[in-house]
Amino acid sequence: GQQLNQSPQSMFIQEGEDVSMNCTSSSIFNTWLWYKQDPGEGPVLLIALYKAGELTSNGRLTAQFGITRKDSFLNISASIPSDVGIYFCAGLRKETSGSRLTFGEGTQLTVNP
């Protein structure tokens, strides 16, 4: 299947620090999505990106859709304890069989107070 390479796999930071994570792929995507998942829950959509080069913010979160359409990054500024969780990137690509949503492996974020 399609692969999205997400890095880093895990991060341990102090409260107040900024965080950056990214996803890359060998395939082009039409849409990039970033999600956060709390333990035992479904992922919650944080940011959606629709155009190459697009830079979008949602509070302390900022994400960009790479110019090549094969990558995206997510930044979290001034982290707080409730930012703890797993962050996933996802790429949506239109195929002949319909649109297919592929996920990265996730970045586990731990924030120390």
Add this chain to the structure above:
Amino acid sequence: DGGITQSPKYLFRKEGQNVTLSCEQNLNHDAMYWYRQDPGQGLRLIYYSQIVNDFQKGDIAEGYSVSREKKESFPLTVTSAQKNPTAFYLCASTKPRNTEAFFGQGTRLTVV
């Protein structure tokens, strides 16, 4: 309120039994997806459906089956052919024109 509902939240089954996980949405979304998540890992696509009465295999479809008789419903059956069925299962749907995807709360299946 509109949303995606997965039921049950927790499910226990004996090895060799088929089990069906429910996914219902009232968002009027066309596309629906099933993912499997194992501890510490990402989401792997099992099946997806763009319209009623049509669905496609994902990356790990073996041992699973689905149906899409209604737009609102996309049940997943975990069959006895699935070698390692214990996992967290997530259902998602996407808005018209297939942009943002929204998830249910998941079903944790344990096979004993």
